Amino acid sequence: xxxxxxxxxxxxxxxxxxxxxxxxxxxxxxxxxxxxxxxxxxxxxxxxxxxxxxxxxxxxxxxxxxxxxxxxxxxxxxxxxxxxxxxxxxxxxxxxxxxxxxxxxxxxxxxxxxxxxxxxxxxxxxxxxxxxxxxxxxxxxxxxxxxxxxxxxxxxxxxxxxxxxxxxxxxxxxxxxxxxxxxxxxxxxxxxxxxxxxxxxxxxxxxxxxxxxxxxxxxxxxxxxxxxxxxxxxxxxxxxxxxxxxxxxxxxxxxxxxxxxxxxxxxxxxxxxxxxxxxxxxxxxxxxxxxxxxxxxxxxxxxxxxxxxxxxxxxxxxxx
Amino acid sequence: xxxxxxxxxxxxxxxxxxxxxxxxxxxxxxxxxxxxxxxxxxxxxxxxxxxxxxxxxxxxxxxxxxxxxxxxxxxxxxxxxxxxxxxxxxxxxxxxxxxxxxxxxxxxxxxxxxxxxxxxxxxxxxxxxxxxxxxxxxxxxxxxxxxxxxxxxxxxxxxxxxxxxxxxxxxxxxxxxxxxxxxxxxxxxxxxxxxxxxxxxxxxxxxxxxxxxxxxxxxxxxxxxxxxxxxxxxxxxxxxxxxxxxxxxxxxxxxxxxxxxxxxxxxxxxxxxxxxxxxxxxxxxxxxxxxxxxxxxxxxxxxxxxxxxxxxxxxxxxxx
Numbered sequence: 355x356x357x358x359x360x361x362x363x364x365x366x367x368x369x370x371x372x373x374x375x376x377x378x379x380x381x382x383x384x385x386x387x388x389x390x391x392x393x394x395x396x397x398x399x400x401x402x403x404x405x406x407x408x409x410x411x412x413x414x415x416x417x418x419x420x421x422x423x424x425x426x427x428x429x430x431x432x433x434x435x436x437x438x439x440x441x442x443x444x445x446x447x448x449x450x451x452x453x454x455x456x457x458x459x460x461x462x463x464x465x466x467x468x469x470x471x472x473x474x475x476x477x478x479x480x481x482x483x484x485x486x487x488x489x490x491x492x493x494x495x496x497x498x499x500x501x502x503x504x505x506x507x508x509x510x511x512x513x514x515x516x517x518x519x520x521x522x523x524x525x526x527x528x529x530x531x532x533x534x535x536x537x538x539x540x541x542x543x544x545x546x547x548x549x550x551x552x553x554x555x556x557x558x559x560x561x562x563x564x565x566x567x568x569x570x571x572x573x574x575x576x577x578x579x580x581x582x583x584x585x586x587x588x589x590x591x592x593x594x595x596x597x598x599x600x601x602x603x604x605x606x607x608x609x610x611x612x613x614x615x616x617x618x619x620x621x622x623x624x625x626x627x628x629x630x631x632x633x634x635x636x637x638x639x640x641x642x643x644x645x646x647x648x649x650x651x652x653x654x655x656x657x658x659x660x661x662x663x664x665x666x667x668x669x670x671x672x673x674x
Numbered sequence: 675x676x677x678x679x680x681x682x683x684x685x686x687x688x689x690x691x692x693x694x695x696x697x698x699x700x701x702x703x704x705x706x707x708x709x710x711x712x713x714x715x716x717x718x719x720x721x722x723x724x725x726x727x728x729x730x731x732x733x734x735x736x737x738x739x740x741x742x743x744x745x746x747x748x749x750x751x752x753x754x755x756x757x758x759x760x761x762x763x764x765x766x767x768x769x770x771x772x773x774x775x776x777x778x779x780x781x782x783x784x785x786x787x788x789x790x791x792x793x794x795x796x797x798x799x800x801x802x803x804x805x806x807x808x809x810x811x812x813x814x815x816x817x818x819x820x821x822x823x824x825x826x827x828x829x830x831x832x833x834x835x836x837x838x839x840x841x842x843x844x845x846x847x848x849x850x851x852x853x854x855x856x857x858x859x860x861x862x863x864x865x866x867x868x869x870x871x872x873x874x875x876x877x878x879x880x881x882x883x884x885x886x887x888x889x890x891x892x893x894x895x896x897x898x899x900x901x902x903x904x905x906x907x908x909x910x911x912x913x914x915x916x917x918x919x920x921x922x923x924x925x926x927x928x929x930x931x932x933x934x935x936x937x938x939x940x941x942x943x944x945x946x947x948x949x950x951x952x953x954x955x956x957x958x959x960x961x962x963x964x965x966x967x968x969x970x971x972x973x974x975x976x977x978x979x980x981x982x983x984x985x986x987x988x989x990x991x992x993x994x
Contacts, residue, residue, distance in 0.1 A: 405869055482911055526871070539915045549725055550915030551846070551872075560911060562904035562930055569933045571911050584882035591802055591880060591891050593913060595859045595870030610882055613889045 373519040376512040376670040382625070382662045386516065389623040393599065394523050400621045404524035408598045410554075410590060410611060411513070413531035413538060415604040415645040416627050417546060418509040419498075421636040423644055425505050426537050427469070429492055433476035441475075450475070470577075477534065478558055478575035485573055489540045503672070506545045510627075512668045513602075517546055520600070528598075530554045530590055532582035532607055536573075554593040556581045586611035604629065609650040612659065624659035626650060631665040693839040696832040696990040702945070702982045706836065709943040713919065714843050720941045724844035728918040730874075730910060730931060731833070733851035733858060735924035735965035736947050737866060738829040739818075741956040743964055745825050746857050747789070749812055753796035761795075770795070790897075798878055798895035802856065805893055809860045823992070826865045830947075832988045833922075837866055840920070848918075850874045850910055852902035852927055856893075874913040876901045906931035924949065929970040932979065944979035946970060951985040 377383040392400040393407065414420040434444070434453055444450035449468035452460035461468055477485065493506050501508060517527045529538060529548055535555030542548050557578040560571040581589040587610050590598065601608070601615040604627040612624045628647065630637050639647040654661050664671065697703040712720040713727065734740040754764070754773055764770035769788035772780035781788055797805070813826050821828060837847045849858060849868055855875030862868050877898040880891040901909040907930050910918065921928070921935040924947040932944045948967065950957050959967040974981050984991065 405863070408871075528871075535912070535915070543725070551728075551848075551913065553915060557912065560908050562907045562934075569907065569930065569937050571907060587882045587889065587891060588880050592855070592877065593871065595855070595873060610889065614882075617889050 373522070374512065374515050376515055376668060378667050378669050380667045382660050382667045385660050386519075386623065386625075389600070389621060390520065390523050393621050402599055402620065406596065406599065407520075407523070407525040408528065408594060408596050409517075409520050409525045409600040409602075410528045410530040410594075410598040410615070411517070411601070412603040412605070412608045412611070413529050413533050413542075413555075415629065416510075416602055416608070417513050417517075417529070418505070419635065420644050421638070422499065424533070425498075425508075426533050427472075428499075428505075429489070429496070429537065430472050430476045432492060432496055433488070434472060437476065474558075474575040477537075478573045480573055482536065482560060482571040482573060485536055486540050489537055493541045501672075506541050508672060509545050510668070511670045511673045513627075514546060514673070516602075517548070521547065525600070526552065528552045528554060528590075528594060530581065530586050530601075530611060532556055532580070532585075534558075535581075554581055554589040556585075582607045584610045587614035590614065599623065601625070602627065603650065605645040605647050606650045607645075609653060612650065612653075616657065616659075624654070624657075626654050626659060626661050628661050628663050630663050631668075631671070633665075634671045635664055693842070694832065694835050696835055696988060698987050698989050700987045702980050702987045705980050706839075706943065706945075709920070709941060710840065710843050713941050722919055722940065726916065726919065727840075727843070727845040728848065728914060728916050729837075729840050729845045729920040729922075730848045730850040730914075730918040730935070731837070731921070732923040732925070732928045732931070733849050733853050733862075733875075735949065736830075736922055736928070737833050737837075737849070738825070739955065740964050741958070742819065744853070745818075745828075746853050747792075748819075748825075749809070749816070749857065750792050750796045752812060752816055753808070754792060757796065794878075794895040797854065797857075798893045800893055802880060802891040802893060805856055806860050809857055813861045821992075826861050828992060829865050830988075831990045831993045833947075834866060834993070836922075837868070841867065845920070846872065848872045848874060848910075848914060850901065850906050850921075850931060852876055852900070852905075854878075855901075874901055874909045876905075902927045904930045907934035910934065919943065921945070922947065923970065925965040925967050926970045927965075929973060932970065932973075936977065936979070944974070944977075946974050946979065946981050948981050948983050950983050951988075951991070953985075954991045955984055 374383055392398060393402040395401060411417055414424050431453060434450060438444055438454055444454060449461050449464045449471055496505060497503060498505055498508055520527055527548055529542060531538060533555050535553055535557050538553050538555055539550040542553060543550065559574045559576045559578045561574055563570055563572055597618045598615045599618065600623040601611050602625040603612060616622050616624050628639065629635060638645065639651065694703055712718060713722040715721060731737055734744050751773060754770060758764055758774055764774060769781050769784045769791055816825060817823065818825055818828055840847055847868055849862060851858060853875050855873055855877050858873050858875055859870040862873060863870065879894040879896045879898045881894055883890055883892055917938045918935045919938065920943040921931050922945040923932060936942050936944050948959065949955060958965065959971065
C-alpha cells in the first residue's frame, strides 16, 4: 500500500513537472497549461466543475495522420481487394474495376459517388460484431504505404499526452470525427484512452434482427449521419448534450465545432493543428485534398485561437 | 489525510452493510448484489473490467412514474396551453382544439398522428438552449395531477439507490428511453446522477445555424430517431458502442434491450419492474395503454430474468 502510494506520488510529481513532454515550451503549450489551471482552480471565477469539463478532438489529422489519404479510405481499398474474389462483377463494374487495376486517378475522378459506393460495399452488409472484427484485424496487420508503420502507430504523441493531461485534470475526452464511428471504436480506447461511448462519428443505419434466435445489428448501406462541418455541433449535441470547453481540430471540417465551443460562456480553448512539417510528417493546408485548412485558419487568427505548428511546437510526432 | 481515509472506510462499511435500503431482502435484491459481487471480484472467472461495466435503464416506468400518461406528454399538453395565445388558429385546428377544450378522449382518438402534431408543435421551432430552459422551468414548477408532487419527485427511490450502488462498484449508468433525449437531459443529472452524455433517447433533427454571428442548433419538426423497442439496441450501439451487462426496463418496449443485453457472453443481469402496487403507485401490466408489460414478462419468466414486484420488493417507492 505504502509503496503504491509512493509510486503514485512520484508519478504525480513527474507529471506536474512536465505533463506534456513532447510539446516544446512555446506558446501553444503555455496556453493549454494556463487554460487547464484556470478552469481547475477551485474558488477561481474561471472554475469549471468536473462534470462540465468536456473536451472534443477531431481524429483525422488531429489525433492521427491522414496522408496520402484518409486512413479509413485506405481500409476500404484493402477491403475491396480482399472481397474481390467474391465479387467477379467488380472486374467490369466501376468504381471497383479502376480500383482493382490500381488506377486511383480514375477512382478519384468518380468523386463522391464512387467513394460512397466503395464505402457501402465495404462497410455495410455485415453485423456490427463482424465489422468490429474486420476493423480489429485490419488495424493489427495493415501498414501505412509510406512509413510502413501500423496505422495505430501513426497517432500523434503530443496529442496522446494532451488527452492524458486533460483526463488527469478531470476532463472527459471525446473524439468528434468525420470518420466512421464503428471504424474508430475498436482501436481508439487502446490508442488514446477514449472509450467507445466517448466516440462521435459518421454512421450508417443499423437494423435489429433475430438470427437463429440471437439478436444482431445489421449494418445497412444507408447513410445515417455525417459528422463533419455543421454536422459536428449536431453530433456533439446528440451524443454529449453539453457544450465542450475545449476543442481541437486541424481543418475546415472542424470550424463549426470550434465556433460552437467558442460560443459558450466562461473560459474556452480552441486549437488547430497545422501540418507544416514535411520532414517529419506532411506539409499541407489551404489547397490540400485532405484536411484542407483555409477558412478555419483565418478565423483562428482573427479570434486568437491557438494554432499549433507541428514543426515548431512538437519535439516528437509519432510514438517511439 | 488519516481522517478522510477513516471516513471513507466508515462510509464504505455502511454501504457494504446495506447498499439498497429501500429494497426488501427478497430475491431481486439478492440477485442484484450477487451479480455485482461476481463481476467485480478480481481473479473471479466472472470478473468484468470497469470499462465494460455498462448498465442501461429505461426511464418511464423504470426510473420514474408514467401514469396517468407519459410525463413528457403531460409536458406537451402544458406547453400547448401556454402557447395557445400565440396560436389563435388552434381554437379550430385539431388536435389542439380538442386538447384546449379538455376533451382528452377526442385527442386520444386521433392516435399517433395527433400525438406527433402535439409533440412537434411543442418540441420544435426553438433552439436547443431555449428548449432546455423550457424543460428546466417546467420540471421546477409543474406538478403531477394526482400526487401534486413535482415530476422529478416521482422517481423511484430504490432505483436511485441501485444506480448509486452500481456506480460505487465501477459501473457507468445510462438511460435508454423512448422519451425525448433533450426532455431528459436538463434534470436527470440531479435526479439520478446520470450526466447528459449518458442519456440515450428519442430525438428530432437539429440544424446548425448562425444567428447574429452566434451559432445555434435549431430543433426541426422532423423525427430523427425513435429509441423504443428494436430501436433501443440501435440507440445503445450508436451512443454507447458497447453491450450492457445489466439492463432494467418495465415494459415490452424494453424487450429488445433486454434480449440484446442477455445475448452477450459472461454474467448478465436483466430486470423488469412490475407495477403491481395500486396503493402506493399504480397497478398495470398486460393490458395497459402505457408501459404495457406482456411479451417481455413472459420472456423474463421463461429465461429467468429478474421481475421486481413494487409491492413485495420495495419498502419505499418515492423519495421522502
